[in-house]
Amino acid sequence: MNITINDAVLLAHATFGVLGTVSAVWVFVEALNAREENAQRTQTAALAVAIFMVAAWIFGGYWYLHFYPVERALILKGPWPFAHNLFMETKEHLFLMTLILSLYLPIAARDRLYANAAARRMVLCVAVLVVLTGLSIEGAGAIIDHGVKIALLRSAVTGAAK
Amino acid sequence: MTADSETLSPASAAFGTAAAVTALFNTALACAKDAYCPLQNVMNAIAGHNWTTQGLADVVLFAGLGLILSRTRMVRAIRPDRVILFLFAAVAVAGVGLFAWYAVY
Numbered sequence: 001m002n003i004t005i006n007d008a009v010l011l012a013h014a015t016f017g018v019l020g021t022v023s024a025v026w027v028f029v030e031a032l033n034a035r036e037e038n039a040q041r042t043q044t045a046a047l048a049v050a051i052f053m054v055a056a057w058i059f060g061g062y063w064y065l066h067f068y069p070v071e072r073a074l075i076l077k078g079p080w081p082f083a084h085n086l087f088m089e090t091k092e093h094l095f096l097m098t099l100i101l102s103l104y105l106p107i108a109a110r111d112r113l114y115a116n117a118a119a120r121r122m123v124l125c126v127a128v129l130v131v132l133t134g135l136s137i138e139g140a141g142a143i144i145d146h147g148v149k150i151a152l153l154r155s156a157v158t159g160a161a162k
Numbered sequence: 163m164t165a166d167s168e169t170l171s172p173a174s175a176a177f178g179t180a181a182a183v184t185a186l187f188n189t190a191l192a193c194a195k196d197a198y199c200p201l202q203n204v205m206n207a208i209a210g211h212n213w214t215t216q217g218l219a220d221v222v223l224f225a226g227l228g229l230i231l232s233r234t235r236m237v238r239a240i241r242p243d244r245v246i247l248f249l250f251a252a253v254a255v256a257g258v259g260l261f262a263w264y265a266v267y
Contacts, residue, residue: 057217065211089264092213093192094257096220097185101253103224104181108174116167118242122178125246129253136257 006067013059014141020052020102021134027105028127034113034120046109046123049130053102057095064092075147078154083147091140098133101126170242176231177224178245182252184224189256191216193263 023045030042068088075084105126111119170178195202195212205212231237237245 061214061217064213086261086264090261093188093216093260096188096217097253097256099217100181100184100188100220100224103221104177107177107228108170111171111174112167116169118168118170118246119174122170122174122242122246122249125250126178126181129250133253133257 006063009059009063009067013056013063014138016052016056016059017134017138017141020049020056020098021131021138023048023052024102024105024127024130024134027109028124028131031109031113031120031123031127036114039112039114042113042123043106043109046106049105049127050102053099053130057099060095071144071148074151074155075144078147078151080143080147080150083144087140087143087147091137091144094133094140095137098130098137101130101133105130168242170245172232172238173228175237175240175242175245176234177228178249179231179237179240180224180228182245182249183227184220185249185252185256187223188216188220189259189263191219192260193267196263196267 026045027042027049030038030045034042072084072088075081075088105123108119108122108126111122113120113123195205195216202212205215209215209218
């Protein structure tokens with residue numbers, strides 16, 4: 001088995017992103033059933049969203065700056081250049097919005113959700129936005145990955161035909 | 163059983179508004195740096211890469227604006243549903259705007 005630092009950083013980025021998104025679903029469910037008894041748990045889940053998304057930012061940023069340029073060159077020469085031009089460009093900037101929403105979520109969850117309908121609606125709204133943007137980013141990641149894969153497959157087929 | 167309150171705390175209202183403004187700023191900056199190369203060069207020089215600078219600028223704007231707004235009475239005067247609507251609409255417009263920008267750029 002040969003797992004490079006490139007692989008480890010990329011997988012850590014995706015894993016923390018998924019954990020952050022799943023934690024936002026957790027916050028949503030807790031807020032839907034807001035009671036005094038689960039107030040602390042809601043705040044813990046909201047803090048988990050922020051921590052996981054910051055980790056995803058750090059790992060993703062490191063990978064993007066140090067390892068992505070090689071993959072970008074492959075994508076742009078392959079049959080799916082839009083995997084970079086459209087999906088990576090959107091993903092890398094959309095993620096910054098998810099990050100800000102994730103940093104805000106623990107602040108919003110500090111209000112007494114069980115006794116405050118407005119605070120509850122705010123937490124539900126932010127959790128939904130984190131989930132929707134998180135899923136969009138995960139989907140874009142899959143398209144980028146496929147852009148690299150089909151670029152490599154095409155070059156392999158072309159190379160074998162020569 | 164406590165009666166339901168209908169107000170956001172000053173911190174929640176302030177940082178919620180700051181998050182909405184930051185989302186719009188993020189999209190505007192992404193478009194501006196692509197359309198205006200000197201800006202991208204400056205951003206590359208600040209933190210080594212324009213994306214890193216943009217991320218740090220977003221976090222600083224969110225934290226700074228949130229802190230400033232939480233010390234003013236302005237956000238407390240805004241109805242909670244308007245703050246929620248502003249945040250939701252800002253993220254939707256900013257997200258779709260990003261996709262549209264890179265689709266046509």
